[in-house]
Amino acid sequence: MADDDEIILSELEDDDLVQQMMDDLYDGMKAEIEESVNILLERGWTPYDILTKALVAGMTIVGHDFRDGILFVPEVLLAANAMKGGMAILKPLLTETGAPKMGKMVIGTVKGDIHDIGKNLVGMMMEGAGFEVIDLGINNAVESYLEAMEAEQPDILGMSALLTTTMPYMKVVIDTLVEKGIRDDYIVLVGGAPLNEEFGRAIGADAYCRDAAVAVETAKEWVARKHNRMAGMQQAAAG
């Protein structure tokens, strides 16, 4: 997509540089993304603006083209890797500069499953959207989720599975939350290749997320709903 002949990133105007960053993300050019992030920081851009206007915007295009069958998994991974390079520079600065916080998510691949590519993409896009993400990694038993939720008090629990044989474990986790009377304290989102909406509903999740972009939109929507519900309850209590 990008024309790599003799583009001097530091000589580009802001708008052109942002456009170039989107091209570089699309092409998975990590070093160029890192360089551009540093250039924009030097020019006085806030970390939040760089994140949202260049990196997240660029990854959104990658996500759409993946969904539409234009890009495939290797290209998405390369793009994600490039974004990760930019995020590594921005992440410490985002906290310092008081970037908006959307909420907190605990996410992990379920017990018996070691696949984490989709989960990692979701985690990265959620961070890009302003969520704090606690990533539990792979092969998580119900105890691991419960411990993290107790310690972190997240808004959202995200579970991922790639295998037909491991996806039923999501129900084990949700049933345990129900047994403990804490199911409704969390928004539960699930995803992974063999899942579908019907499965999500059947196991008692709040939503099935087809891909990382859908996960972000779904998370925002459910967090907004949760906040509205809590505000309504507070008003009712006050009235």
Next chain:
Amino acid sequence: MTPDDILTRKGRAPEGRGKVLALACGALAREIGALIEANGWDHLDLACLPAILHNTPDAIPARVEEAVLRHRAAYARIFVVYADCGTGGRLRATCDRLGVEMIEGPHCYAFFEGTDSFLARAEDEFRAFYLTDFLTRQFEAFVIAPLGLDRHPELRDMYFGHYKKLVYQAQTDDAALTEKARACADRLGLAFERRFTGYGDLARALARA
């Protein structure tokens, strides 16, 4: 194109003989053909969908349905030689709706080993990556090219970093194929184990077809 390439990309048309059609994944064509021949199952005809659907399981139920509807008038019965194969229960729902039987279990790795023993072992072996005879022969088409490892070998550990070993489920005794499977393991940075399975539950399932 080699015969395996054809099974990967195009599948195989039925020969128009026999009363029962085995509608299978192209990855099973050789094995089913061998079983038909060895057992003298003249009532069985074989049609295969492209084996590469293995990499896009979402597409399997619709392709199976289309093939069942296309062929069912010519046969007394159709037996779908797929397991769930990553369809998350959707293939089972499709087969139930169409009134055709399919193979029990999650995938061919399970029925080659024997589904019960595979599942019993699954908890201790979830860091294993499996290859069958067919997948070993078609390793480039099913693993290397779709994952972009030919163009971007640096992605290998993002895909396989959590795996420990490659289990080659051998349907046949073939020293050259075993060496190829070992080379596949080396290429993925995994330990190698050869496990002779023969045709496992596939033979028993087809005997009922």
